[in-house]
Amino acid sequence: MEVSSAAQLIILQISFSFMIITHCVAAGRRTPSNAGGSYVERSCSSTTYPQLCYETLSGYSNEIQNNPRILATKALSVALSSAKSTSMAVRNLSGSRGLSRREAGPMGDCISVVGDSVYELQKSVGELGRDISGTDFSMMISDVQTWVSAALTDKNTCMDGFNDGGKLETSGVKTAVRRQVLKVAHLTTKALALVNNFASTTQANQH
Numbered sequence: 042m043e044v045s046s047a048a049q050l051i052i053l054q055i056s057f058s059f060m061i062i063t064h065c066v067a068a069g070r071r072t073p074s075n076a077g078g079s080y081v082e083r084s085c086s087s088t089t090y091p092q093l094c095y096e097t098l099s100g101y102s103n104e105i106q107n108n109p110r111i112l113a114t115k116a117l118s119v120a121l122s123s124a125k126s127t128s129m130a131v132r133n134l135s136g137s138r139g140l141s142r143r144e145a146g147p148m149g150d151c152i153s154v155v156g157d158s159v160y161e162l163q164k165s166v167g168e169l170g171r172d173i174s175g176t177d178f179s180m181m182i183s184d185v186q187t188w189v190s191a192a193l194t195d196k197n198t199c200m201d202g203f204n205d206g207g208k209l210e211t212s213g214v215k216t217a218v219r220r221q222v223l224k225v226a227h228l229t230t231k232a233l234a235l236v237n238n239f240a241s242t243t244q245a246n247q248h
Contacts, residue, residue, distance in 0.1 A: 078099055078102045080102070080105065080106065080107045080112075081094075081095060081098050081099050081101075081102045081105060081112065082095055082099070084109070084112055084235060084238060085098065085231070087234065087238065088230070088231045088234040088235065089227075089230050089231065089234065090227050090230065090231050093227055093228070093231060094116070094231045094235075097116075097119050097228065097231075098112065098115055098116060098119065101115045109235070109238060109239040109242050109243070110169065110239055110243075112235055112239070113169060113232065113235040113236045113238070113239040114166060114169050114170060116228075116231055116232035116235045116236075117162060117165050117166045117169060117189070117232045117236070118166055119228055119232070120162055120192075120225060120228040120229045120231075120232045121159065121162040121163060121165075121166055123224055123225045123228050124155065124158050124159045124162055124192070124225045124229075125159055126221075127155055127221040127222060127224070127225050128152070128155045128156055128158075128159050130217075130221055131148065131151050131152055131155055131199075131218060131221070132152055134148065134214065134217065134218065135148040135149065135151075135152055140214065144214045144215075146202065147199075147202030147203045147215075148214070148218070150198065150199065150202045151199040151202065151218060151222070154195040154196070154198045154199050155195065155196070155199055155222070155225075157191070157192075157195050158191075158192040158195040158196060158225070158229075161188040161189065161191050161192040161195070162188070162189070162192050162229070164184075164188050165185045165188045165189050165192075165236075168181055168184055168185050168188075169181075169185055169236070169239075178243065178244075178247075179244070182236070182239075182240040182243075185236055186233070186236060186237070186240075189229060189232060189233045189236060190233065192229050193226060193229050193230065193233070196222050196225055196226040196229070197226070199218070199222050200218075200219060200222055200223075203215040203218070203219070
């Protein structure tokens with residue numbers, strides 16, 4: 042399927058912004074301390090994407106040290122930042138005059154569900170920052186897990202709209218969106234794993 046020059050330009054802009062975001066998340070911060078870096082590496086080893094997990098969180102290891110709450114919160118913040126960038130990129134691509142009608146429908150759905158994802162991750166970051174314990178802690182963790190899981194579902198919904206088994210399967214638009222959305226999905230999956238680890242550790246210490 043051919044893509045117009047306007048759409049091609051937007052796709053190139055999305056790809057460039059994707060590379061910049063990835064670089065900024067993974068680099069440019071203080072060198073990790075031995076203790077904090079080891080803790081982040083150990084924690085990330087139990088996630089689905091350990092390398093991505095470590096690359097995006099090791100720069101925060103001086104702040105994280107051995108604190109599972111801070112680790113989970115940073116993981117959510119990284120996923121949120123990526124979701125915000127993806128939401129902006131999808132909106133920009135949606136506004137391209139080069140989109141076909143077949144592409145415009147799924148793009149509209151993606152704008153909606155990725156926006157929902159941003160909202161759910163924002164709520165999760167704020168909720169995880171609350172200093173509570175006991176029954177309130179269990180309720181808080183349950184809320185965060187629900188919101189983060191919903192954010193993952195939103196991203197799957199976005200991609201499902203392009204799976205028509207036809208021309209959209211080879212669309213340059215789908216490729217650009219998929220690259221962005223998959224990155225956010227992987228970051229969100231990693232964040233959910235670290236939230237679950239934080240919950241297990243905290244609840245075990247309360248007994």
